Amino acid sequence: MYQLIKQLLLITFLLIIIDRSTGFYFDKLLPSVKCGYYGKINSYLSTVEAYDIIIYGNSRGMHQYVPKVFENNLSLRAINAGIDGAGLPFYKALIEYQLKHHKPKLIIIDINNRELESSIIGDKENALNYLSPFLASKPDLKASLALSTKDELLYNSGLYRYNTKFYGIIRSLSCSDKLQNGYSPYVGIAAKDMRDYKEPESGIDKERIELLESIIELCKQSNVKLLFVFSPKRDIDDRSFKSRKLLNNIFDKYNLPYWDFTVNDNFKAKNIFYDAAHLNQEGAALYSKFLSMKILSSRMLN
Amino acid sequence: MNFNTLYFILFVCSVVALFCTVNQRFRIYVLLIASCLFCISFSFVHFLILLGTVGFNYLIGLGIQSPRFFSKKTIYLSGLIANIAFLAYYKYANFFINNIQESLMFVGWPGHLNNLNIIAPIGLSFLTFQAISYLIDIKREAIEPEKNFFHLTIYFLYFPKILAGPIERANTFLSQLKQPLKACPSTIKDGLKLCLLGFFKKLVIADRLTEYVNKVYDAPDYFSSQALIAATIFFTIQLYCDFSGYCDIGMGISKMLGIKLTKNFNHPFFAESFTDFWKRWHITLSSWLRDYVFLPLCGRRAKHIKIYRSIIIVFAISGLWHGANWTFIVWGLLHGVFIVIENIIKRIFKNHEFNLIPQQLVISLKIVLTFFLVTATRVFFRAKNIDEALYIFKRMFTIAGNFDFSEGRFLFFLAIIMLLIYEITAEYFSKKLISLSNNSRLLKLGFTVTIIALIILLGEFNGGRFIYARF
Secondary structure: OEEEEEEEEHHHHHHHHHHHHHHHHHHHHHHHHHOOOHHHHHHHHHOHOOOOOOOOOOOOOOOOOOOOHHHHHOOOOOOOOOOOOOHHHHHHHHHHHHHHHHOOOOOEEEOOOOOOOOOOOOOEEEEEEEEHHHHHHHHHHHHHHHOOOOHHHOOOHHHHHHOHHHHHHHHOOOOOOOOEEEOOOOOOOOOOOOOHHHOOOOEEEHHHHOOOHHHHHHHHHOOOEEEEEEEOOOOOOOOOOOHHHHHHHHHOOOOEEEEEEEOOOOOOHHHHEEEOOOOOOOHHHHHHHHHHHHHHHHHOOO | OOOOHHHHHHHHHHHHHHHHHOOHHOOOOOOOHHHHHHHHHHHHHHHHHHHHHHHHHHHHHHHHHOOOOOOOHHHHHHHHHHHHHHHHHHHHHHHHHHHHHHHHHHHHOOOOOOOOOOOOOOOHHHHHHHHHHHHHHHHHHOOOOOOOOHHHHHHHOOOOOOOOOOOHHHHHHHHHOOOOOOHHHHHHHHHHHHHHHHHHHHHHHHHHHHHHHHHHOHHHHHHHHHHHHHHHHHHHHHHHHHHHHHHHHHHHHHHHHHOOOOOOOOOHHHHHOHHHHHHHHOOOHHHHHHHHHHHHOOOOOHHHHHHHHHHHHHHHHHHHHHHHOOEEEEEOHHHHHHHHHHHHHHHOOOOOOOOOOHHHHHHHHHHHHHHHHHHHHHHHHHOHHHHHHHHHHHOOOOOOOOOOOHHHHHHHHHHHHHHEEEEHHHHHHHHHHHHHHOOOHHHHHHHHHHHHHHHHOOOOOOOOOOOOHHO
């Protein structure tokens, strides 16, 4: 039995060495990633102090807000920090990180009418998928994500932190980035749309309500303007869903401005939509111009 | 507490540590308490139900051996019927209700039958089959009824096998409990290796492929022939790695606890026919069906038609056992039909020899053909209903398009390549590998460390339950 324990200890020792060296190697490699999701987060985290307008959101944030249009119309520097399938835990972690380092003039969150539904993608697990490689170099993010003791332990492991993500990182080292200040366009019209646009039977995720409220509190405490926007959808009206009603209540409770373009006459043409829930490149340019002009006319940045 | 959770790993570590440290005569109680705690972790009420089933079979077993108020046959039959009825109630009640409802609607009955709100206790199908074989073996006087209730409880509720088998025979399992249970370093090492292999199959391969399989099968309308064919092949691999991974973990844990469980898989992807496939896939189920259904149905000297009829019945039962859905019954029947066809072909060409084609090529072609036919039947296994299965078949041959692998394709193929390397090595070069690893400690050590590192680096840790745990 003594021999077995000795062997187990040796295996553990070797594993620790492999784990540490894997973590160390990829931690060193990560800052040189210039494209893909990790490239985008990289550039956001390293240039966080340079922007006046920051746009958060999931795929509807990432593909519909053109920072250059905002910059031209508002004469302020803008960045799109939206990520496909991100969600409130992701926004909260980035906003908290942002506010610790720099206070922008305006934070825009593209919010979905169904943002609070538990069935909608964008939970903590998703946020961790994107942010786990950065946890070692940016420990602030760990606190924002409120990791459980188990996760805290697991994410100390270099192998676990880069679980399956190592491939995306290696691949992103040699690709050329087409992002424009974080904006990634949808081109043309989608061949198929697999999303389910019916109201689901699953309920509301209470954790998401808490996260949304904590984001609002954070911005209030830091005196940073926060604007929630419901971007256009084609032939879908999900404003009567339970999640949206709860969102309205929260915005009313905090006396927060929100703009709702879910159903808007300016955005009805089929050729400006990639699919029912996303504008394409042309649509995004139109929408960004429309929104920036509205911000200008509202004088909220004065 | 599923096998692929951190809590389970901690639970097993504690049980093994306790097992090794306590006095030999108390080890049996460690197994008993661990098994009870494992069942309770799912539901206390279900644990009581399972314990009641064990008690019932305990009494029936004793009753068959020494009947008092009723005849031996009455006790035996009532035991069998009660076990089957119990399983039917929990697993098939809603299936029967729905079918009766549909039949009545077909003849114009306007009423509505409500479904029952029931959840089957864990491992009920496996436990019931073990209970049936236990009672039949007592009736056949192949075994003595177990007098020690604790031993019988461990036989039925043993935690490394309760969720999804293997379906152990009472004589092989209980005889091990009668021997002193040894905590031996070499079996602990072997057990750990099996566990690692099982976790690798489940976390790195099965759960990785699940992403693509679920994406395609959840919305087949949106995918092309290529994607549907790829998803079906992936599902076949996923199912194998999921189930055999579970069995490897179970066998590994059991080995560490001094009990040998029956091997349930023998590289089924190298099967040369459907008959061969069932000698390699879920071996304990196929041997159970052979001994307790097939042989009683047709005997050992039956003629062709009777044999074929019995094969079809056995596979229909096998299908129904897998799940309360017509898709499983069709899946089982298809396997039965393929075996019958194989038998007929074998009979026709019994005296023919084909020397023109090299034997190795014939074997390879047989393996490929069997794999693709088995994979085709999996469409019924995975589809939600018969209509969807037929629709998927139709789309498989009519809709051009691409695979839609998206971002994960590197990991899918890496997983499959690793599985192929393992399977080919284990099937064709196992002796060489064993002698090589026996001679090199460093190789063994390197292999173990690499597997663990790969599991952590490539594993999918948010995968769901084991597929067969649902059956």
